[in-house]
Amino acid sequence: YAMLLSLIFLIVLVAAVVGFVFRHEIKTNFESNLNLALRDYNVTADRHSEAVDTIQRTLHCCGVQNYSDWERTEYFTQRGIPRSCCKSQDDCSEEDLKDPTKAKLKVFVDGCFFLVTSTMESKMSIVAGISFGVACFQLVGIILACCLSQYITNNQYEMV
Secondary structure (H helix, E strand, C coil), X not given: CHHHHHHHHHHHHHHHHHHHHCHHHHHHHHHHHHHHHHHCXXXXXXXHHHHHHHHHHHHCCCXXXXXXXXXXXXXXXXXXXXXXXECCHHHCCHHHHHCHHHHHHHECCECHHHHHXXXXXXXXXXXXXXXXXXXXXXXXXXXXXXXXXXXHHHCCCCCC
């Protein structure tokens, strides 16, 4: 049992170190995937488009760097900026979303990449604290399992 807990502890420790060391690559991959999701965005309910809409609605952002990122997509030529970028759904018409100068007043202008990464970094201390707490419990479990094993081997019972 102690060896199993030790193995799990080591796996979690390695995952944390790898995540910390490669955090810049994670950001770069996230940015490129968000750009791909914008490029392939469509009205049909595929999961990438739904993810983009959810991020934009939740974080009140639009595009990767800013709302003008949508102007380089095929979706913009057909329908304009998506409705998930609108500040108010009632005050956003399709004509406004097709005109970038009008859309600037109706949509969120901040890009999603900076907001997502800053949100992740602000929550990182909470995640690190919880991980540290779980690791402490695992270490206590490892120590107690070793103590129990030692106690069992020292006190051999006679068979009756």
